[in-house]
Amino acid sequence: MTSSVPHFKTHFANLFRQAANRITTVDPHARIELTRTKQASHGDYSCNLAMQLAKSLRQNPREVAQSLIEALPASPYLEKVEVAGAGFINLFLKSTAKQQYVQVILHNKEAFGCSDYGQGRKVQVEFVSANPTGPLHVGHGRGAAMGASLANILSMAGFQVTREYYVNDAGRQMDILALSTWLRYLEHHGVSIPFPANAYQGEYVRAMAQLIHQAHAQRYVHHPDQLVEGLPDSARETPISTDDELDQLIANCKRILGQDYAYIHNFVLTEQLGDCRNDLMEFGVEFDTWFSEQSLFDNGLVNHAMQLLDEKKVLYQQDGATWFRSTDFGDEKDRVVCRENGQFTYFASDIAYHLNKFERGFDQVINIWGADHHGYIPRVKGALQALGQDTSRLEIALVQFAVLYRDGKKASMSTRSGEFVTLRELRQDVGRDAARFFYVLRKSDQHLDFDLDLAKSQSNDNPVYYVQYAHARVCSVLAQWGGEADELLQADTSVLTESAELALLQKLIDFSDVVETAARELSPHLIAFYLKELAGEFHSYYNSTRFLVPDTSLQLARLALVASIRQILNNGLCLLGVSAPDKM
RNA sequence: GUGCCCGUAGCUCAAUUGGAUAGAGCACCAGCCUUCUAAGCUGGGGGUUACAGGUUCGAUCCCUGUCGGGCACGCCA
Numbered sequence: 259m260t261s262s263v264p265h266f267k268t269h270f271a272n273l274f275r276q277a278a279n280r281i282t283t284v285d286p287h288a289r290i291e292l293t294r295t296k297q298a299s300h301g302d303y304s305c306n307l308a309m310q311l312a313k314s315l316r317q318n319p320r321e322v323a324q325s326l327i328e329a330l331p332a333s334p335y336l337e338k339v340e341v342a343g344a345g346f347i348n349l350f351l352k353s354t355a356k357q358q359y360v361q362v363i364l365h366n367k368e369a370f371g372c373s374d375y376g377q378g379r380k381v382q383v384e385f386v387s388a389n390p391t392g393p394l395h396v397g398h399g400r401g402a403a404m405g406a407s408l409a410n411i412l413s414m415a416g417f418q419v420t421r422e423y424y425v426n427d428a429g430r431q432m433d434i435l436a437l438s439t440w441l442r443y444l445e446h447h448g449v450s451i452p453f454p455a456n457a458y459q460g461e462y463v464r465a466m467a468q469l470i471h472q473a474h475a476q477r478y479v480h481h482p483d484q485l486v487e488g489l490p491d492s493a494r495e496t497p498i499s500t501d502d503e504l505d506q507l508i509a510n511c512k513r514i515l516g517q518d519y520a521y522i523h524n525f526v527l528t529e530q531l532g533d534c535r536n537d538l539m540e541f542g543v544e545f546d547t548w549f550s551e552q553s554l555f556d557n558g559l560v561n562h563a564m565q566l567l568d569e570k571k572v573l574y575q576q577d578g579a580t581w582f583r584s585t586d587f588g589d590e591k592d593r594v595v596c597r598e599n600g601q602f603t604y605f606a607s608d609i610a611y612h613l614n615k616f617e618r619g620f621d622q623v624i625n626i627w628g629a630d631h632h633g634y635i636p637r638v639k640g641a642l643q644a645l646g647q648d649t650s651r652l653e654i655a656l657v658q659f660a661v662l663y664r665d666g667k668k669a670s671m672s673t674r675s676g677e678f679v680t681l682r683e684l685r686q687d688v689g690r691d692a693a694r695f696f697y698v699l700r701k702s703d704q705h706l707d708f709d710l711d712l713a714k715s716q717s718n719d720n721p722v723y724y725v726q727y728a729h730a731r732v733c734s735v736l737a738q739w740g741g742e743a744d745e746l747l748q749a750d751t752s753v754l755t756e757s758a759e760l761a762l763l764q765k766l767i768d769f770s771d772v773v774e775t776a777a778r779e780l781s782p783h784l785i786a787f788y789l790k791e792l793a794g795e796f797h798s799y800y801n802s803t804r805f806l807v808p809d810t811s812l813q814l815a816r817l818a819l820v821a822s823i824r825q826i827l828n829n830g831l832c833l834l835g836v837s838a839p840d841k842m
Numbered sequence: 843g844u845g846c847c848c849g850u851a852g853c854u855c856a857a858u859u860g861g862a863u864a865g866a867g868c869a870c871c872a873g874c875c876u877u878c879u880a881a882g883c884u885g886g887g888g889g890u891u892a893c894a895g896g897u898u899c900g901a902u903c904c905c906u907g908u909c910g911g912g913c914a915c916g917c918c919a
Contacts, residue, residue: 291858595917629914658912699854699855700855724867735879
């Protein structure tokens with residue numbers, strides 16, 4: 259921060275530490291916590307240190323509090339300090355301390371809210387990581403909004419953030435997509451078999467088949483007899499539906515196409531990944547790294563990880579498969595890493611992937627997973643532990659599914675038959691800003707009821723507009739004033755003495771603490787709640803107080819205040835990937 | 843059946859991770875535009891935090907049990 263005004267919580271915590279050292283040698287490591295009070299009568303900040311020390315000092319908490327206050331070094335920012343309740347120490351800030359923050363905010367602009375909480379530690383956030391086998395749906399949308407917002411928050415809180423998307427380009431699912439596309443292509447040429455019930459049904463598969471046809475005409479057409487080899491005769495008339503049959507079909511497909519298979523596979527992957535990337539970009543979500551699962555195999559990292567596990571004696575053979583003894587590390591049962599057919603499981607490449615993440619030197623690795631994957635956590639952490647890694651570096655944030663509501667009814671979201679709502683449709687329906695905001699309006703590990711009608715409505719019920727409207731209102735006022743931004747820096751803010759003004763100032767000061775808490779708790783929703791509160795206080799102030807008053811000194815001070823409010827609204831909305839419009 | 847998560851105002855959700863009198867928004871009722879954007883504001887009622895115990899200065903938060911809901915329990919990803 260480029261100002262002499264300190265971060266109050268840190269400042270007061272230091273004072274209390276000194277005070278504690280003066281009155282006792284007990285609990286030198288006790289964390290000293292300053293909290294914002296809920297009630298104005300309790301002052302601005304509160305400290306519960308006395309109550310924490312009381313037990314070991316065998317003294318009445320209120321007496322300890324009194325001793326602490328007497329030992330507290332003087333602070334130029336404090337109006338008064340008092341003991342309250344069971345032994346709380348309440349701090350009352352001087353108005354001037356708050357008023358100075360207007361200048362600080364106007365000076366630091368979009369950097370206000372930044373802190374060194376993260377101390378430049380390297381943190382990776384891996385999110386979305388959806389299989390590139392079809393369009394992103396609204397479930398992915400929440401993970402995308404959550405991850406992107408969280409990454410921004412961590413960055414503001416002083417972490418060095420890398421945003422990563424893990425591309426599952428190696429597995430069976432990709433084979434199924436390639437097969438599906440090829441079958442549609444054959445269908446187009448009238449030489450296919452009934453489309454398998456367990457292949458990808460979506461319209462986008464037909465679209466890809468069409469593209470291949472346009473580019474290469476009949477080059478990949480083959481006789482249908484070869485297709486059904488190893489399959490029951492009925493496969494010519496009725497769609498197959500079992501996994502075994504589909505695997506047989508995939509094998510036939512690879513054999514028939516030979517080297518051309520790689521082309522189809524690569525084509526559908528590139529196509530889907532490109533679509534995904536565009537979709538996310540339009541959603542305001544971008545990544546630093548797109549990490550290929552296939553590359554783990556190509557670079558021998560999977561074999562390497564398996565070898566290490568083997569050296570640690572935590573692998574064993576049974577029923578022709580290779581198992582990882584995850585029960586030794588808290589899992590419910592042991593897990594297969596290599597199947598009877600010699601193929602590695604998804605778990606195997608995931609072990610290699612996470613080991614690789616750790617070896618890339620991130621101090622902290624955050625995975626954002628759908629909550630339905632929670633059962634997967636013990637085995638991944640178990641594997642890392644087996645490899646001698648410090649699993650506390652890995653944090654997994656679970657995101658519950660969002661349930662869409664339209665006309666008060668659940669909008670169906672079955673992944674089968676391509677009936678699911680895509681993220682793209684959602685964006686086109688409610689707009690990017692509303693979608694981004696609504697997704698982070700709840701604690702992410704809670705179910706989210708997404709009210710589509712509300713998100714679309716241009717009414718005061720809609721929290722997105724409520725916050726954006728506050729921003730636009732400030733812009734409008736400043737435009738009518740017509741002055742230069744530099745003039746605001748000269749404002750004498752000591753005339754901001756109304757209770758609403760002092761409350762707003764405190765609210766602005768809180769911003770960096772909220773960012774820090776959101777970073778610590780991996781909770782973007784705190785930013786959304788904060789913005790709603792700040793906007794609410796502003797709207798109230800707006801209605802009760804006129805800014806463009808004849809008293810030019812008072813006018814300038816109030817304009818400086820609302821300009822700083824605008825700055826914080828902008829900074830907060832930016833964290834969430836929501837625009838801050840000048841006009842509405 | 844086993845494991846994890848959840849249960850807060852009529853509805854949707856908060857509560858700075860153990861702090862003070864549990865807060866917002868909808869919905870409902872009554873008001874505010876000759877004045878910087880009414881996509882706004884002001885006021886009002888609404889609670890045994892599912893239930894029963896326990897831990898302590900203090901519990902929505904931690905422990906135990908019961909009831910109710912969600913998810914996961916593959917050589918799928």
